Structures are given as structure tokens and as C-alpha cells.
Amino acid sequence: MRAALGSTRPLVVRTALVADPGDLLTRLPAAAPHAWIRHGEGLVAWGEAARVSVPPGPGRFDWARDWLSSVFAGAHVDDEAHAPGSGPVAFGSFTFDPASPGSVLVVPRTVLARRDGRAWLTTIGEGRLDEITAPRDPGRISYGDGSLTAPEWEHAVAQAARRIRSGRLEKAVLARDLTAVAEHPIDVRVLLSRLAGRFPECYTFSCAGLVGATPELLVRRTGETVESLVLAGTTPRGTGPADDAARGAALFASAKDRREHACAIDSVRRTLAPLCAELKIPEEPELLVLPNVQHLASPVTGHLSAGLSVLDVVAALHPTAAVGGTPTRTALQVIRELEGMDRAGYAGPVGWIDSRGDGEWGIALRCAQIEGAHARLFAGCGIMGDSDPAAELAEAQAKFRVMQYALEG
Ligand SMILES: C=C(O[C@H]1C=CC=C(C(=O)O)[C@@H]1O)C(=O)O
Numbered sequence: 001m002r003a004a005l006g007s008t009r010p011l012v013v014r015t016a017l018v019a020d021p022g023d024l025l026t027r028l029p030a031a032a033p034h035a036w037i038r039h040g041e042g043l044v045a046w047g048e049a050a051r052v053s054v055p056p057g058p059g060r061f062d063w064a065r066d067w068l069s070s071v072f073a074g075a076h077v078d079d080e081a082h083a084p085g086s087g088p089v090a091f092g093s094f095t096f097d098p099a100s101p102g103s104v105l106v107v108p109r110t111v112l113a114r115r116d117g118r119a120w121l122t123t124i125g126e127g128r129l130d131e132i133t134a135p136r137d138p139g140r141i142s143y144g145d146g147s148l149t150a151p152e153w154e155h156a157v158a159q160a161a162r163r164i165r166s167g168r169l170e171k172a173v174l175a176r177d178l179t180a181v182a183e184h185p186i187d188v189r190v191l192l193s194r195l196a197g198r199f200p201e202c203y204t205f206s207c208a209g210l211v212g213a214t215p216e217l218l219v220r221r222t223g224e225t226v227e228s229l230v231l232a233g234t235t236p237r238g239t240g241p242a243d244d245a246a247r248g249a250a251l252f253a254s255a256k257d258r259r260e261h262a263c264a265i266d267s268v269r270r271t272l273a274p275l276c277a278e279l280k281i282p283e284e285p286e287l288l289v290l291p292n293v294q295h296l297a298s299p300v301t302g303h304l305s306a307g308l309s310v311l312d313v314v315a316a317l318h319p320t321a322a323v324g325g326t327p328t329r330t331a332l333q334v335i336r337e338l339e340g341m342d343r344a345g346y347a348g349p350v351g352w353i354d355s356r357g358d359g360e361w362g363i364a365l366r367c368a369q370i371e372g373a374h375a376r377l378f379a380g381c382g383i384m385g386d387s388d389p390a391a392e393l394a395e396a397q398a399k400f401r402v403m404q405y406a407l408e409g
Helices: 060-073 150-165 188-198 241-253 255-275 310-317 328-339 389-408
Strands: 012-018 034-038 041-046 050-054 076-079 089-093 103-107 110-115 118-124 141-145 171-182 203-207 210-214 217-222 225-236 276-280 286-289 293-304 349-354 359-363 367-371 374-383
Touching: 034 188, 041 089, 050 060, 060 089, 060 103, 060 310, 089 203, 141 389, 150 171, 150 328, 150 374, 150 389, 171 255, 171 328, 171 389, 188 203, 188 210, 188 367, 188 389, 203 349, 203 359, 210 389, 217 310, 225 241, 225 255, 225 310, 225 374, 225 389, 241 255, 241 286, 241 293, 255 276, 255 293, 255 310, 255 374, 293 389, 310 349, 310 359, 367 389, 374 389
Parallel strands: 012 076
Antiparallel strands: 012 118, 034 041, 034 203, 041 110, 050 103, 089 103, 089 349, 110 118, 141 171, 171 374, 203 210, 210 367, 217 225, 217 359, 225 293, 276 293, 286 293, 349 359, 367 374
């Protein structure tokens, strides 16, 4: 499928090195802020030089690639930084389900970035530093159930586990949503600052109203190097250091969680192996300890075959078994049938790409879709044949806490 391009005029892009701008998030204006931040580094962006809604369908990543090449190829670029994320970039969010509408690419008019101690400002056309108003707290938050109540979701988990035991599939990731209404319109900048402050290890992101702090790196491409952080297998944090250590050890020793993790690793290995000349996957996972949960985590690195952009790798990897299941097709059918909701951007790829094809994309977890004073929060869990519905519900609640904290402080 080829992208319908409309009348795209060539972009005039200038990237200039700038003095350290301090906390990048404090530079964002209120309107439609974009962000990708970890440990204070990354990109914040605003304004729109180009934007496209990617049509749903199996060819959506090809369509997006065509659109991006036409926008980037014609650009006049003056780039002082020559680094991943300098020159023109696009932020993007793709829905979990290829059949769902809502995938979007945005080429911001202004991008402020920091990486390895250097900072730069990219402007397109008449880019400008917009007036920064003080972020406003969203005030009181009221929550409601999304598509399923907690008991209904536990029932869905039990059904999925039964199907797994009957041999139809090995793993399925089931999610649920919560609705939230704030007293005042939600200023995304408030959420971003809280998330980046509390979850520095995660990728705090904002793209077209999808906001969160995901610990899961789907893929980073820097030249020929690709990296991914595969997560699956979770336990909530304990009541203190001893309890935490005991829970971490139990997670590491849990056959259920280790199999759940192995499914996620296998799906990434199967996809990346043909794309990479060299692929390193550790034999054993490590523990990733976050303020709300602990995960089994495997950092993967590879040497990418020539000619593939980060978006090509995203297209190949999505959906991994960390958010879909094993085998993928059967798991997706079970998800559609049992969740009773459209995941929208949740569990889909979110991130950025530059005109060299470098970029960073996460799996949109621990996130919410924000619109005015409304938010839709998502959390899911890998279900295996021996999953306990009550334990999975507790795990989903621990995952919801990320966005509840972002909203409430
Ligand atoms: C699906 C989610 O988490 C995934 C990533 C890490 C651990 C997971 C788990 O242990 O179930 C999930 O596979 C979510 O946070 O909504």
C-alpha cells in the first residue's frame, strides 16, 4: 500500500547546538506536547510541521514508512548536531490492533533534545519558543470501570487460563481499562513531570494524547546497533527491603513467570534473528525493580543488517508475546474475544524516528489516553495455564498505580 501524500511542501529544518536547557519537560508549552524522556535525556517537542493519521490495516507500517520517506526526503536540513534525534524527527503511536483506527505520525515544528551531555534545538520553518504557562494540577480525580469490572476481568482471566490448559495456546496477555474524570482539564505536562520524577528508569512518553512511563523498550536503533529490553513476569513491590528481596527471589524462581518470560524472549528472538548479523540474548533474565513492581527483564542487543530503519524493526516485532501471546494469532483472537474493548494505543508501539532511520520505540504500557478532563487507563498481565485470577488482578492494580500517581500526585 502506498501513502496518499496530499500536498506536502519540503520542510526547511535547522538543528542548532544550544546551552544545557535544564529539565526538558519544563520547556514544554501546554498545547499538544510530545515527549520521550529517560534519566533526563531524550526529546521534547511541540507544534506540527506535518501530521498524518495512518489508515488501519495490515499494511499500516509500510504506509507510514512511505509517508515518512516522502516528508523527510524532500527536506532541506542544516544540522549542527549530527546525532540520533537531530534533524527532522517524527513522533508516532500505533494502535495495538492493526484493524483499529488511531495510529498517528507527527513531525513537530520544534524539538529540544539532550543526549550524552549535548543539547540541541531543531526548528522547522518559523519554529519558535512558545510562551510557557504554569502547568495546572488536574484536581480531584474520580475513577470508573472501563469495559469490564474487576470480577468480570477475573472471570476472563480464568477463561483464558482454561483455554491455555486445553492446549489451544501457551500464553495470552489480558488487559483491562479504567476511566478517570478530573476536576479540571488534564495538563499533560503535569503527568509527564510526575512520571519522569518517579520513574526515571522508564521511558516517559507523550504522543497525540497517549501519555505514560513504560519500562519496556521495543527497539532502539543507533546506526547498525539495535537494542531491546524484553519484560514479562511481574510481582508487586513488597512492604520493605526484606519483603522485596523475598518477592524478587520468588519471581525469579517461579516456573510460571519464567515460562511467561521465555514466550516473550522467543518471539523477539524469532523476529530479530533474521534481521541481525549478530544477536545477543542473555541466558537468564535479570530483575528490574521499579517503584510499583518488579519484572523479569532481558536486555537484547544485535547488529542490524543494512537498510532497515527503526520503523522496519518495530513493524517486524509488534506484537511481541509481552503484550500479545503465544502463538500470536490465537492469542490475538482470545484477546479480542475476552477483553471486550479496543486497546487503542495501549500496548502498541510509541516513540520517535529521525531521517537516518534511528530512533527509540517503546511498548505503550503504564499509560492513559488523555482527552480534556478524561483519561482512559490501561493495564494488562501475561496469563498462563496456572494463572491465579486474583493475583493477576492485584498485578494489574499495581500497574494502574503508575498513571493513578501521575493524575493524583
Ligand atoms: C501488559 C503489561 O505488561 C507486560 C510487560 C511486562 C510484564 C508483563 C507481565 O508480567 O504480565 C506484561 O507482559 C502492562 O503493563 O500492561
